[in-house]
Amino acid sequence: QQQVKQSPQSLIVQKGGISIINCAYENTAFDYFPWYQQFPGKGPALLIAIRPDVSEKKEGRFTISFNKSAKQFSLHIMDSQPGDSATYFCAASVVHNTDKLIFGTGTRLQVFP
Amino acid sequence: DTAVSQTPKYLVTQMGNDKSIKCEQNLGHDTMYWYKQDSKKFLKIMFSYNNKELIINETVPNRFSPKSPDKAHLNLHINSLELGDSAVYFCASSQEPSYEQYFGPGTRLTVT
Numbered sequence: 001q002q003q004v005k006q007s008p009q010s011l012i013v014q015k016g017g018i019s020i021i022n023c024a025y026e027n028t029a030f031d032y033f034p035w036y037q038q039f040p041g042k043g044p045a046l047l048i049a050i051r052p053d054v055s056e057k058k059e060g061r062f063t064i065s066f067n068k069s070a071k072q073f074s075l076h077i078m079d080s081q082p083g084d085s086a087t088y089f090c091a092a093s094v095v096h097n098t099d100k101l102i103f104g105t106g107t108r109l110q111v112f113p
Numbered sequence: 114d115t116a117v118s119q120t121p122k123y124l125v126t127q128m129g130n131d132k133s134i135k136c137e138q139n140l141g142h143d144t145m146y147w148y149k150q151d152s153k154k155f156l157k158i159m160f161s162y163n164n165k166e167l168i169i170n171e172t173v174p175n176r177f178s179p180k181s182p183d184k185a186h187l188n189l190h191i192n193s194l195e196l197g198d199s200a201v202y203f204c205a206s207s208q209e210p211s212y213e214q215y216f217g218p219g220t221r222l223t224v225t
């Protein structure tokens with residue numbers, strides 16, 4: 001019940017295309033859903049996050065779509081660029097709880113020119 | 114003015130040795146973490162400290178011992194290193210547990 005399932009494992013997108021990464025969770029107590037971006041040789045960096053009181057959050061070319069009833073959330077990268085090539089992790093947690101942030105298994109995104 | 118820093122960045126050592134990794138954050142956060150990332154990129158939490166108190170201790174061999182001298186520092190000491198300890202270790206911090214975590218650059222540990 002503590003798992004966050006992430007798909008696909010890897011994704012190849014043409015420059016200018018839309019990249020979509022999906023995550024699903026079981027624990028209905030989760031109320032914080034961040035996405036992290038990790039470039040090779042670097043630490044994961046918080047990209048965008050959503051709370052369950054909204055169904056969508058957009059920051060520039062990055063959008064989180066959240067479906068509470070389906071217990072799913074996804075990251076959409078519009079107009080994907082080669083510089084977006086990285087590994088993306090979804091995660092979930094219960095805020096204000098001493099329990100941990102549960103990470104998905106990661107998606108390696110490659111954007112080709 | 115790096116937010117979360119770790120030293121060293123690379124650590125190559127032989128089996129059986131003892132080594133330490135240091136972490137410091139200047140964000141004023143109350144919670145700090147150690148994660149292990151294996152070759153498949155899985156991120157696994159090891160420990161978490163909140164206000165210098167251990168709050169998460171995952172199933173980690175007792176050869177690993179975290180130490181938090183103050184809220185801004187969380188060090189990881191590893192005894193009797195094994196080949197399977199080879200990985201990238203990340204330190205992270207957040208203002209509250211399980212929320213908005215900021216990661217350090219990582220320490221790549223190679224045990225030969």
